[in-house]
Amino acid sequence: MRILLCEDDSLIGSGIKTWLKPRGFETDWVKDGAQAYAALPCAPYDAVILDLGLPSLDGLEVLRRWRRDGRTEPVLILTARDELSERVRGLNTGADDYLVKPFEPEELEARLRALSRRSSGRPSPVIRCGGVILDQGSRMVQSGGQAVPMTAREFRLCEILMSGAGRTIPKNLIEEKMGDLDEDASPNSIEVLIHRLRRKLGQGFIKTVRGIGYTVPKDQGA
């Protein structure tokens, strides 16, 4: 999952980014309201974490502008203010969830996954495509009833492909979804990852659509 994190506090920002990284999240971190507003259209984010007390542009104003521009990405508000009126105001402005500081990182992770699932119309964290089962909660992949060990990036790619089963996922979209601002998400590295996944899940599991991208055929999917 690719997340846009809008948080001005370095202790929290770096903490969320570091915590989510080994759990299959690619996080782009911005520390300013204006930057946050500009960053959302730049990549296909699965969810946004938005702090309300952002410098230069208030978090709620950023959210209001996103919704006005027609952005539909799920937004989780992260704030120290826990009054009912604040929560209601945040949700009425267009937020999808609300988390009050301090929070347990597992809860943040679970809420982000739930937001992403809901926005893509999948209520269950388990995705089945033929004999392959991917559990977003436990981050486990099984093939033919056997657990398949995967690195974080392999799991992420598998998750992107299986989430769009039956559709062709363009290469550049994969790059963007995989891409962290600090990580290498070049076409070559994606091909290397596809090669590894085919070895682990079977050569016929992922099909190449020449010149466009990759697909997990629906007849093999759920």
Next chain:
Amino acid sequence: MKLRSAALAVSSSIRALARRCLGSLKARLLLFCLALALLLSLAAVAAAALHLHHETSKYFDTVQLAFARQLAAWDPGEAGAAFHQKLPDLKKYRSHGHYDGDALSFAVFSRDGTLLLSDGRKGRRIVFDDKGSGFRDARLRDDDDKWRVLWIDSGDGARRIAVAQEIEFRSDLIFGILQSQLLILAAFALALCAGLFIVISRAMRPLGALKSELSSRRPGDERPLEARGLPSEILPLADELNSFFKKSGAMMRRERSFVSDAAHELRTPLAGLVLQSRIAADPSCAESDRRDALEAIVTGARRCSNLVRQLLTLSRLDDLDSRVRSSDAIHGMSRGSARFKDLVQRALLESADAIEKKHLKVESSFKDGGLVIDDGYPEMAFVLARNLVENACRYSLPGGFVRISSDPSSLMVENACRRYGKSDRARLGERFFRPAGQQEEGSGLGLSIARAAAAIHCMNFEIALEDGPGPDEATFTASARLRS
């Protein structure tokens, strides 16, 4: 011993009862009115008794005189001394008055003391007295009671006439009249008490309603008490209570807001600490990330501790300020001379790192030795100096200036800073307020603390922001000036 302890127990019970009874305004009023009515009644009865005694004495003396005169006109002739034995029995008239001789007895003597005529039993016992005329108190023969006896001579001087009346008969009559008066007065007192009880109960009803309203009131409730129907004597009390509710409500609102803001301010670094400590303990995170997390925990803990220190300082200053305002005693805070030249130097030393890091140009001038407060709180005076200097150094633009100037009545700190929007300008100095775009980490309490520290030293605190020479430059000024 047993008797003594029983007596003590009874007396303490009575005292407790009296205390409980007299604790009530209604009981006090009733008791007071009752006692007053009793005293007045007794005084009235005493005055009436004296008057009655005088008047009845005059009346009975008149009766005795009239009767004596009638007797003096009587000529016994041949009736002789046995006449008195033929007097009628008056027992059948007992319901109409006294029928025996106590009411009025008489005797008629010849000059030599021979009893010529008497009314019977009592009259016969009058002891003959041949000395002069007039009233005198005397005793009858074989009788211990005192009698008032009138002696006169008949017109021809041949007989001496005595008309006697028992003094106790007169007293009984006076007592009887007074007794009936007392009964009327007692009935009047009872009626008065009942009337007073009703009137006082009705008058006290608004107080009862006030009491119920006060007892059901929750802390922080600022609604004014219902003044309608309250007697004018209670209205000032209700007004004072309303004013108190308003003040205490405002104080509670301020405290709640302070605690709420403080809690929110602490939540952010606490959330950071939770996250970083979880990362440090998470084996799935990279070793370098875990090391960074440990460093971040130290930074976060320092931030928390700094924030807590600032909150405590502000809380102490608020307390000090309210004590100074109400002239309450301040304990645990040493008083003495505060020389701001020294305090500023100390504060600059503490901010040396920030000054060096930002390459700040620091200028200071102290006219006539600068501000000196002879009888202040040196610890809090340093808090004022440190917060102003620290604030200037923290928010100054890199390569900018920090200018400190002081004279015997003021301290002023200026620094170059970025420009702020109109709404941010208006909120500068508010508790926990950090302008948008502020990169430097601070609690948002520095200026509030400086303001509070100035207030306890009877100083006015002002801040100002003026546009600087550059397009995004401004000059921030904070000054504390002794009130004239």
